[in-house]
Amino acid sequence: MRVRSSVFALVLIVAAAAGWQIAQPLSAQTGAAPKFEVDRLWPKPLPNHWILGSVTGLAVDAQDHIWIVHRGLDSLTQRTEAGLATTPPGSEDCCGPAPPVLEFDAAGTLVGHWGGPGQGYEWPISPGGIEVDAKGNVWITAAGPPDVPVAAPPAAGAGGGTGRAGGGNRAGGAAAPPRPADAHVLKFTRTGQFVLQIGKAGQTGTKDSEASLDRPADVAVDSAANEVYVADGGASQRIVVFDAMTGLPKRHWGGQGTSFTRVSCVALSKDGLVYVCDRNNNRIQVFKKDGTFVKEAFVSKATLLAGSVWDIAFSPDAQQRNLFVADGQDNKIFVLDRAALTEVSNFGGGGGWPGSFRLVGSIGVDSKGNIYTGETFEGKRVQKFVKK
Amino acid sequence: MTNRRNLLIAATFTAVLLVLGVLERTFEREAEAQAQNGLVDAPRFEVDPAFPKPLPNNWQLGETIGVDVDAQDRVWIVHRSDQVVYGETGADQNPPAASCCRRAPPVLAFDQQGNVIKHWGGPGAGYEWPQSNHGIAVDYKGVVWIGGNVGPDSQLLKFTQDGTFITQFGKSGQNKGSNDPENFGRPAKIYVDPKNNEAYIADGYGNKRVVVIDADTGKFKRYWGGYGNKPDDTNFGTYNPDAAPIQQFRTPVHCAMISVDRLVYVCDRPNDRVQVFKEDGTFVKEIFVKKKTLGDGSTWDIAFSKDPQQKYLYLADGKNEKVYILLRETMEFLSSFGDGGRQPGQFFAVHSIAVDSKGNLYTTETYQGRRLQKFVFKGVQKVPRDQGVVWPK
Numbered sequence: 001m002r003v004r005s006s007v008f009a010l011v012l013i014v015a016a017a018a019g020w021q022i023a024q025p026l027s028a029q030t031g032a033a034p035k036f037e038v039d040r041l042w043p044k045p046l047p048n049h050w051i052l053g054s055v056t057g058l059a060v061d062a063q064d065h066i067w068i069v070h071r072g073l074d075s076l077t078q079r080t081e082a083g084l085a086t087t088p089p090g091s092e093d094c095c096g097p098a099p100p101v102l103e104f105d106a107a108g109t110l111v112g113h114w115g116g117p118g119q120g121y122e123w124p125i126s127p128g129g130i131e132v133d134a135k136g137n138v139w140i141t142a143a144g145p146p147d148v149p150v151a152a153p154p155a156a157g158a159g160g161g162t163g164r165a166g167g168g169n170r171a172g173g174a175a176a177p178p179r180p181a182d183a184h185v186l187k188f189t190r191t192g193q194f195v196l197q198i199g200k201a202g203q204t205g206t207k208d209s210e211a212s213l214d215r216p217a218d219v220a221v222d223s224a225a226n227e228v229y230v231a232d233g234g235a236s237q238r239i240v241v242f243d244a245m246t247g248l249p250k251r252h253w254g255g256q257g258t259s260f261t262r263v264s265c266v267a268l269s270k271d272g273l274v275y276v277c278d279r280n281n282n283r284i285q286v287f288k289k290d291g292t293f294v295k296e297a298f299v300s301k302a303t304l305l306a307g308s309v310w311d312i313a314f315s316p317d318a319q320q321r322n323l324f325v326a327d328g329q330d331n332k333i334f335v336l337d338r339a340a341l342t343e344v345s346n347f348g349g350g351g352g353w354p355g356s357f358r359l360v361g362s363i364g365v366d367s368k369g370n371i372y373t374g375e376t377f378e379g380k381r382v383q384k385f386v387k388k
Numbered sequence: 389m390t391n392r393r394n395l396l397i398a399a400t401f402t403a404v405l406l407v408l409g410v411l412e413r414t415f416e417r418e419a420e421a422q423a424q425n426g427l428v429d430a431p432r433f434e435v436d437p438a439f440p441k442p443l444p445n446n447w448q449l450g451e452t453i454g455v456d457v458d459a460q461d462r463v464w465i466v467h468r469s470d471q472v473v474y475g476e477t478g479a480d481q482n483p484p485a486a487s488c489c490r491r492a493p494p495v496l497a498f499d500q501q502g503n504v505i506k507h508w509g510g511p512g513a514g515y516e517w518p519q520s521n522h523g524i525a526v527d528y529k530g531v532v533w534i535g536g537n538v539g540p541d542s543q544l545l546k547f548t549q550d551g552t553f554i555t556q557f558g559k560s561g562q563n564k565g566s567n568d569p570e571n572f573g574r575p576a577k578i579y580v581d582p583k584n585n586e587a588y589i590a591d592g593y594g595n596k597r598v599v600v601i602d603a604d605t606g607k608f609k610r611y612w613g614g615y616g617n618k619p620d621d622t623n624f625g626t627y628n629p630d631a632a633p634i635q636q637f638r639t640p641v642h643c644a645m646i647s648v649d650r651l652v653y654v655c656d657r658p659n660d661r662v663q664v665f666k667e668d669g670t671f672v673k674e675i676f677v678k679k680k681t682l683g684d685g686s687t688w689d690i691a692f693s694k695d696p697q698q699k700y701l702y703l704a705d706g707k708n709e710k711v712y713i714l715l716r717e718t719m720e721f722l723s724s725f726g727d728g729g730r731q732p733g734q735f736f737a738v739h740s741i742a743v744d745s746k747g748n749l750y751t752t753e754t755y756q757g758r759r760l761q762k763f764v765f766k767g768v769q770k771v772p773r774d775q776g777v778v779w780p781k
Contacts, residue, residue, distance in 0.1 A: 040437035040438065040732055041437060041731075041732065041779055041780075045727060045729065045731065045733075045734065045776065045777040045779075046729070049727060049728060051728045051729050051730075052729070052730070077755065077756070079683050079684075080683075080684065080707075080736075080737055080755050081728070081736060081737075081755070081756075083681075083682075083683070083707055083708070088682070089680070089682075090681070090682040090683050090707070091678070091681050091682070091707045091708045092678045092680050092681055092686075092708055093678065093708035093709070093710060093727075094707070094708050094709040094710070094727060094728040095709065095727070095728030095729075300486075300487070302484075303478070303485065303486050303487075304478065304481075304483075304484075304485035304486065305475060305478055305485045305486065306475065308486075329475070329478055329485070329486040329488070330478070330486045330487045330488045331476075331486075331488040331489065332487070332488070349442055349446065349488065349489075350446060350448050350476060350488040350489035351442060351443060351448060351449070351489075352449075352730060352757070352758050352759045353440075353442065353759065354437055354438075354731075354732060355442070356442055358473075358476060359475070359476070377473070377475070378473060378756040379730070380730050381730045381731065
């Protein structure tokens with residue numbers, strides 16, 4: 001016990017030296033910044049005993065509808081979590097995966113659902129980001145196979161022991177032959193009619209190739225210029241811009257200074273800047289639309305493992321004064337001043353209760369400034385934070 | 389004509405009443421339910437989405453594998469701190485990888501406001517901490533009991549509420565099967581009968597029996613298997629809902645509790661059944677619950693309602709993700725609430741259940757559920773058979 005206490009104390013000291021607030025209360029939001037409060041009862045329970053898999057992407061459209069894409073059965077533990085999806089069913093009442101693309105209204109009612117394999121396109125092994133453009137098209141990146149959570153060394157903490165009976169193993173049935181890695185982006189109408197596929201599964205390129213993608217993580221659409229920006233998050237680690245109608249490549253660029261280590265998002269501000277999440281480097285890099293580097297900033301710079309900058313969103317005011325960063329490793333939302341790229345506040349914390357997070361990986365903002373988040377891996381939730 | 393027809397209706401009505409009078413309560417209830425448009429009288433609950441408060445110290449829960457409520461209405465849980473996902477415990481690593489999070493100590497107690505007021509647990513001198521924590525009970529003397537369900541776990545531990553070790557019954561690694569008179573076989577749950585100072589042990593993940601011991605000395609007093617038979621460690625294979633029920637419990641035997649009218653209720657989890665016994669182990673009756681449920685089964689844990697008669701029995705089903713409300717006397721199903729998911733009032737592997745003095749229910753979730761939830765008792769009201777996710781009205 002004494003040894004453990006000493007380790008705890010050491011952790012506290014080191015963490016304090018690194019500038020972290022270890023005991024950050026959920027409600028603590030410092031500085032002159034917008035205040036948010038979790039809506040504990042949003043969204044409404046899904047129908048049909050549907051449950052969410054790991055949520056990989058979230059977007060808010062022009063009507064303030066919230067769109068998510070999740071991994072579905074592939075990320076659910078069939079034996080313990082998705083009994084209705086096994087053959088024969090392992091349970092009588094609960095549960096099965098919801099369709100991969102879900103659309104909620106601002107009240108949290110499910111108003112649309114679609115997705116999955118179909119004619120003329122390759123549904124991803126695992127989806128990545130989702131975006132709804134100004135014309136109402138829904139873009140989804142194909143980012144699988146998904147990241148495997150960091151393998152853990154043997155635990156030294158209390159409780160001891162591994163390999164318990166009845167653990168949460170993933171019993172998937174007979175192994176199917178591996179599919180070629182995702183390397184594409186899909187465009188649908190908002191009702192799920194297929195429109196366009198950019199790239200092809202298995203045809204991954206290098207960082208110099210014109211068109212080939214590798215597990216793209218996110219998209220952003222410049223509807224005025226009719227261009228789609230793709231966060232090409234696999235081996236290439238770059239931003240690639242395509243014509244949003246034809247899918248033809250136009251330009252691409254990589255990280256400034258040092259390479260991107262994990263391009264996990266791309267977002268376009270109203271004043272014409274391109275924001276890129278360089279997740280494992282804990283940084284945001286900002287470019288002009290032609291790829292000219294403008295500036296960069298670090299967020300929670302001491303964060304290790306998967307890094308701190310997982311996804312970003314802008315405040316809805318004309319100046320977009322705030323930039324919100326979803327940090328799935330620290331399980332926090334950082335509120336930045338967009339111009340200065342400095343932190344003005346943060347909220348969140350780890351846990352499965354409302355307002356806390358388990359790997360918050362995607363974020364969006366509606367026209368009223370409310371924040372929506374999606375949690376990946378075992379988080380498997382979408383949450384709403386009301387702007388006060 | 390009219391008179392004769394009325395007479396006929398009256399006669400029919402009387403006959404129906406007579407028939408109803410001799411029918412079992414089940415049918416009576418069903419008729420009543422139909423008459424009330426599908427509603428029945430049963431306890432109604434609403435989830436408290438703000439309970440508990442966020443844990444202090446950036447603590448995270450692992451598989452939350454036991455819950456009980458003490459005489460002061462403090463809520464005790466035990467969880468597997470070693471099972472917190474590595475990527476979610478960056479602050480525990482050296483050097484720290486992130487501000488989030490740290491493993492919470494295995495035993496936590498919450499006050500009625502949802503604040504953590506006690507925290508302890510883990511290996512120590514003089515006792516063998518389980519390899520895999522399973523089950524927590526605070527007995528009528530205020531003593532905290534812990535079981536364990538993996539590998540060599542064959543022991544029960546007793547602590548004071550401050551975590552001071554009191555005694556250990558059984559020795560790790562020494563289980564000799566379902567007729568071992570001294571050791572347990574990965575015991576799942578403990579319940580202490582205040583009347584006779586006896587502890588009822590659901591034994592467990594290794595053995596296939598209920599054991600009753602003296603709560604002070606740990607001396608075995610009696611034990612029995614399914615239907616009151618002598619326990620038999622034969623491997624009966626995988627549960628098949630279409631086969632005849634086996635005459636033994638199937639592991640895990642997941643709960644064993646005695647009611648005020650001296651009936652012992654046993655969760656025979658993978659057999660999807662609850663068996664009821666007299667306190668000497670004489671079989672009384674059984675019910676099957678969601679009988680087509682495979683794998684982990686449907687009957688995970690039991691709690692009794694807080695009225696003096698313990699009129700209702702609450703049954704947690706971590707596979708179908710529901711809490712069932714039964715009329716205890718007849719074991720008739722009245723209503724259920726819950727569904728799968730990670731939002732308040734939803735469950736992933738609802739594992740354990742307990743009631744406080746006001747009748748409020750507490751649940752904990754294992755696997756990746758990893759939560760404690762509170763369901764506020766709103767009184768006995770007219771409720772649907774399936775209440776779904778019980779959010780505050």
